[in-house]
Amino acid sequence: MSTEKDAIQVTTIVDRSRLALQDDFLRGAVRFTTERLRGRKAASSEELGNWEAWRERGRQIRSHTIAHLDYYLRQFVDNVQAHGGHVYFAANAEEAAQTIVKIVEKKQAKLAVKSKSMVSEEIHINKHLQERGIEVVETDLGEYIIQLAGEMPSHIIIPAIHKTRSQIKDLFTAAGATNLTTDTKDLTAFARRALRDKFLRADVGMTGCNFAIAESGSVVLFTNEGNGRMVSTLPKTHIVTMGMERILPTFADLEVMANLLPRSATGQKLTTYMSVITGPRRAEEADGPDELHIVILDNGRSSQLGDDEFQEVLHCIRCGACLNVCPVYRHIGGHAYGSVYPGPIGAVLTPLLNQGEAYQDLPYASSLCGACYEACPVKIPLHDMLVALRRRNVEQGRTKWAERMAFQGYRMVFAKAGRYKRVMRLARKAQKPLLRQGYVESTMGPLMGWTESRHAPALAKSSFRERFQSMQQAWRRGEDGGDQV
Amino acid sequence: MKVSLFITCLVDNFFPNVGEAMVRILHHYGVDVDLPESQTCCGQPAFNSGYVKEARAAAKTLLDAFDGADYVVSPSGSCTGMIHHYFPQLFQDHPIDSARARALVDKTFELSQFLVNILNVTDVGARFPHTVTYHPSCHGLRLLGVKDEPLQLLSHVQDLRLVPLTGANDCCGFGGTFAVKMHDISTAMVSEKADRVVESGAEVLVGTDAGCLMNIGGRLRKQGQPVRVMHLAELLWEGMQQGKVVSR
Amino acid sequence: MREDEFFAGIAKRLGRSSALTTAPARDVVGAPDFWQSYALPEEERLEKFCVELEKLGGSAVVYDSKASLLQGLSGFLETLQPRTVGMWSGAFTAEFDVDRVLAGREVVYWGTDGANSVARMAQVDVGITGCDFAIADTGTVVLMSDIHKGRSVSLLPSVHVVLIKSSQIRTRMGEVWAEVLQQHGGHLPSSIHFISGPSRSSDIENDLSIGVHGPATVYALIWQE
Numbered sequence: 039m040s041t042e043k044d045a046i047q048v049t050t051i052v053d054r055s056r057l058a059l060q061d062d063f064l065r066g067a068v069r070f071t072t073e074r075l076r077g078r079k080a081a082s083s084e085e086l087g088n089w090e091a092w093r094e095r096g097r098q099i100r101s102h103t104i105a106h107l108d109y110y111l112r113q114f115v116d117n118v119q120a121h122g123g124h125v126y127f128a129a130n131a132e133e134a135a136q137t138i139v140k141i142v143e144k145k146q147a148k149l150a151v152k153s154k155s156m157v158s159e160e161i162h163i164n165k166h167l168q169e170r171g172i173e174v175v176e177t178d179l180g181e182y183i184i185q186l187a188g189e190m191p192s193h194i195i196i197p198a199i200h201k202t203r204s205q206i207k208d209l210f211t212a213a214g215a216t217n218l219t220t221d222t223k224d225l226t227a228f229a230r231r232a233l234r235d236k237f238l239r240a241d242v243g244m245t246g247c248n249f250a251i252a253e254s255g256s257v258v259l260f261t262n263e264g265n266g267r268m269v270s271t272l273p274k275t276h277i278v279t280m281g282m283e284r285i286l287p288t289f290a291d292l293e294v295m296a297n298l299l300p301r302s303a304t305g306q307k308l309t310t311y312m313s314v315i316t317g318p319r320r321a322e323e324a325d326g327p328d329e330l331h332i333v334i335l336d337n338g339r340s341s342q343l344g345d346d347e348f349q350e351v352l353h354c355i356r357c358g359a360c361l362n363v364c365p366v367y368r369h370i371g372g373h374a375y376g377s378v379y380p381g382p383i384g385a386v387l388t389p390l391l392n393q394g395e396a397y398q399d400l401p402y403a404s405s406l407c408g409a410c411y412e413a414c415p416v417k418i419p420l421h422d423m424l425v426a427l428r429r430r431n432v433e434q435g436r437t438k439w440a441e442r443m444a445f446q447g448y449r450m451v452f453a454k455a456g457r458y459k460r461v462m463r464l465a466r467k468a469q470k471p472l473l474r475q476g477y478v479e480s481t482m483g484p485l486m487g488w489t490e491s492r493h494a495p496a497l498a499k500s501s502f503r504e505r506f507q508s509m510q511q512a513w514r515r516g517e518d519g520g521d522q523v
Numbered sequence: 524m525k526v527s528l529f530i531t532c533l534v535d536n537f538f539p540n541v542g543e544a545m546v547r548i549l550h551h552y553g554v555d556v557d558l559p560e561s562q563t564c565c566g567q568p569a570f571n572s573g574y575v576k577e578a579r580a581a582a583k584t585l586l587d588a589f590d591g592a593d594y595v596v597s598p599s600g601s602c603t604g605m606i607h608h609y610f611p612q613l614f615q616d617h618p619i620d621s622a623r624a625r626a627l628v629d630k631t632f633e634l635s636q637f638l639v640n641i642l643n644v645t646d647v648g649a650r651f652p653h654t655v656t657y658h659p660s661c662h663g664l665r666l667l668g669v670k671d672e673p674l675q676l677l678s679h680v681q682d683l684r685l686v687p688l689t690g691a692n693d694c695c696g697f698g699g700t701f702a703v704k705m706h707d708i709s710t711a712m713v714s715e716k717a718d719r720v721v722e723s724g725a726e727v728l729v730g731t732d733a734g735c736l737m738n739i740g741g742r743l744r745k746q747g748q749p750v751r752v753m754h755l756a757e758l759l760w761e762g763m764q765q766g767k768v769v770s771r
Numbered sequence: 772m773r774e775d776e777f778f779a780g781i782a783k784r785l786g787r788s789s790a791l792t793t794a795p796a797r798d799v800v801g802a803p804d805f806w807q808s809y810a811l812p813e814e815e816r817l818e819k820f821c822v823e824l825e826k827l828g829g830s831a832v833v834y835d836s837k838a839s840l841l842q843g844l845s846g847f848l849e850t851l852q853p854r855t856v857g858m859w860s861g862a863f864t865a866e867f868d869v870d871r872v873l874a875g876r877e878v879v880y881w882g883t884d885g886a887n888s889v890a891r892m893a894q895v896d897v898g899i900t901g902c903d904f905a906i907a908d909t910g911t912v913v914l915m916s917d918i919h920k921g922r923s924v925s926l927l928p929s930v931h932v933v934l935i936k937s938s939q940i941r942t943r944m945g946e947v948w949a950e951v952l953q954q955h956g957g958h959l960p961s962s963i964h965f966i967s968g969p970s971r972s973s974d975i976e977n978d979l980s981i982g983v984h985g986p987a988t989v990y991a992l993i994w995q996e
Contacts, residue, residue: 051705059707059708065711365693402704403708404701405698405702405709405712406571407662407665407694409692425570425573428572429573429574432573432574448569449576449580451563452564452566452580453581453583453584454563455560455588458563462535462536490706491710491745492713493745494741495537497537498536502534503530503560505539506528
């Protein structure tokens with residue numbers, strides 16, 4: 039199901055994060071951006087008030103929708119078709135890409151413009167179109183930058199988080215800009231000019247879909263720059279790619295998501311543009327696309343339906359709030375995950391959507407601190423899912439022999455208090471050669487990673503349980519100052 | 524009132540002083556304390572790594588140990604969180620044990636929760652004339668909802684100056700096996716946490732979880748930083764003794 | 772993939788023999804009650820709309836008559852000196868008598884250039900539109916497209932001037948949806964745009980820049996009826 043497998047199978051999250059940890063600019067930029075976004079989210083959710091009630095409402099709506107996805111998706115599709123839109127169903131990324139290529143080729147299109155969409159990254163549509171000689175231009179400023187750099191987004195909301203303004207200046211200069219400074223205004227003005235020309239010339243516009251409204255067959259896009267509007271207004275053909283779970287039953291429900299999504303993503307009350315598109319342009323209208331094509335993608339999503347542990351991952355509204363609070367993402371950034379979706383949601387979603395061996399190590403890139411769950415506007419228990427994915431790895435025999443042995447040993451020792459006490463007594467003796475001034479120094483074995491950067495405490499001379507009896511006796515004799523009852 | 528200690532394997536073996544301070548505080552309030560011998564570990568290291576059977580074998584020792592207890596009190600938000608958040612699920616397939624697990628959830632408290640919410644104590648009569656910063660542990664904070672209790676206790680300690688810790692709610696990078704399995708990332712996390720503790724200007728770092736304190740303290744010591752790292756129980760008990768001296 | 776297989780797959784995963792065809796019962800729909808009862812009085816709605824729009828970097832000016840609004844618009848164009856002005860056509864123009872202050876300027880009325888409409892609007896400096904609703908809570912104007920109300924007018928020029936009647940302002944988004952659905956049923960216009968301030972991006976080192984693709988200036992002139 040995955041086409042990215044080959045690219046990353048050779049490396050692990052450990053290798054990739056080690057590289058990322060050496061990139062000081064990246065770490066500084068990620069820290070700065072995520073702190074800014076989470077600060078803005080906190081301020082804007084506090085201003086709204088009743089945030090927990092909103093989250094709960096968000097969860098209820100997503101939960102109801104996904105539990106009845108067959109009904110609401112059907113309703114959506116019928117309504118799209120009633121408005122003259124075309125609908126396609128893709129079982130996997132390859133099918134989705136082929137469907138889109140066919141539409142584009144049928145239109146004899148030379149140039150396609152895109153607004154930011156994670157699902158289009160998931161199906162690698164740019165690669166497929168470019169292989170057929172079709173020019174594809176990313177028009178979100180951040181996506182444009184990383185497309186020029188030939189990279190992948192490193193954040194769901196701010197894709198070029200890892201690029202400096204001077205790198206951006208160089209990329210724009212290579213793309214034809216002259217006399218550019220590193221001033222944001224200057225850089226933005228170049229992108230506006232360069233992309234305006236593309237918008238007006240493009241044959242096909244491609245967008246994702248933040249929400250699909252069942253009651254009307256509408257596609258809803260939340261954007262800030264206006265490129266989403268350009269892409270869905272100017273080219274003759276508009277192609278929407280959406281995950282099958284993007285559905286909301288009604289516009290009343292959209293109001294809830296419109297309060298949750300922008301706040302959680304960027305701390306805005308609402309994005310600059312919320313565009314609600316229902317069918318292609320009407321016959322008499324002078325702008326808007328002649329044709330609207332909607333490609334609905336499964337790609338591993340339906341396998342989560344009916345699964346008690348993982349169905350809720352389909353509730354995700356792709357706000358990126360979990361990235362911004364994740365202490366692991368904070369230090370390694372998005373690329374180290376090696377997947378389209380980074381951060382805690384990526385560490386859960388990626389191994390679920392890709393059933394193969396690749397990415398099964400992502401769930402270990404978490405200290406299980408639970409910050410992601412706390413930040414999630416629809417209350418997805420990501421920390422529980424990470425544990426469940428690790429359990430699945432154990433059940434499917436994916437974990438290493440040494441680890442399995444270690445936990446068998448753990449079971450032997452910790453299942454019976456008598457054995458536990460004996461082992462701990464032995465360990466206290468065994469540690470003596472390793473002790474330096476009361477701390478353990480270990481230059482080999484599994485503890486090395488710890489002791490390289492931290493002192494490791496030694497086992498105490500006597501355990502608490504050995505001391506406890508004498509404390510109790512002293513207390514009974516009234517010796518330790520406790521107020522007697 | 525009778526309390527059974529869930530001492531946790533870390534405190535039992537590495538930090539017995541924490542257990543001792545905790546017992547002395549409870550004694551001070553006339554609480555009768557016992558330590559059921561058959562307990563070992565809540566099973567979290569295995570559970571969080573995906574080894575459910577292994578986790579259950581250890582967790583079962585707690586069900587056995589605390590069957591007859593009125594209250595179970597522990598010096599760890601993380602281990603208490605494991606009981607609250609995962610035990611019912613861990614034993615869900617066994618009708619008897621699942622009932623025992625639910626009963627255990629209802630009577631198990633982290634120390635600061637127990638002091639504030641059950642004993643209704645916020646002022647333990649302690650004096651601790653030092654600058655202190657507080658690291659709230661993730662599991663205590665998020666799995667268990669221990670937010671204000673430690674701060675309430677600290678705010679009543681005489682002469683204690685509590686200074687804010689930047690990014691206090693960010694994980695210190697311990698995460699049990701995470702610190703070993705993903706040690707590069709863990710190191711980055713603990714380094715930042717330790718730097719922020721130093722920046723806070725505090726003489727003492729206090730927390731409610733031995734795991735996190737071992738991690739941050741280990742880093743501070745490696746860097747030769749003179750910050751003293753204490754469990755809340757240790758700080759309160761030390762302060763209670765000073766408080767007593769002053770009031771005499 | 773075939774549509775029927777796609778739906779059969781979903782139904783099966785959800786434990787049903789075939790896809791659900793009757794509307795499922797719902798415990799809750801839409802926003803929490805406290806939000807649904809959130810309604811500001813008219814004066815406050817107007818004020819809130821202006822405050823919120825200005826927070827976003829837009830400008831809002833309130834006029835007590837149509838004549839003074841037109842005077843304001845005229846002054847604005849005087850300052851700006853656009854080479855060309857683009858505008859919605861149809862009922863909107865008549866309602867506001869905008870023509871009166873456009874004499875002597877080159878005006879592109881939407882839809883009068885047929886297939887060339889977009890290309891012409893792309894050359895325009897200032898786009899003037901009305902709106903169907905405005906939302907106080909978020910400083911938003913709501914524009915529904917039709918033959919006279921092209922999407923391009925509020926999108927392609929670098930300045931967007933939107934003329935609003937105070938009676939069009941609602942407190943929150945949900946009210947707008949309720950009215951839109953009442954007016955249109957399931958047959959919505961091809962596009963409805965909720966616009967809150969000027970186009971923005973923070974993609975370059977988190978530095979805010981205005982006017983990336985859409986208008987850099989959004990100017991709301993409000994006629995308080």
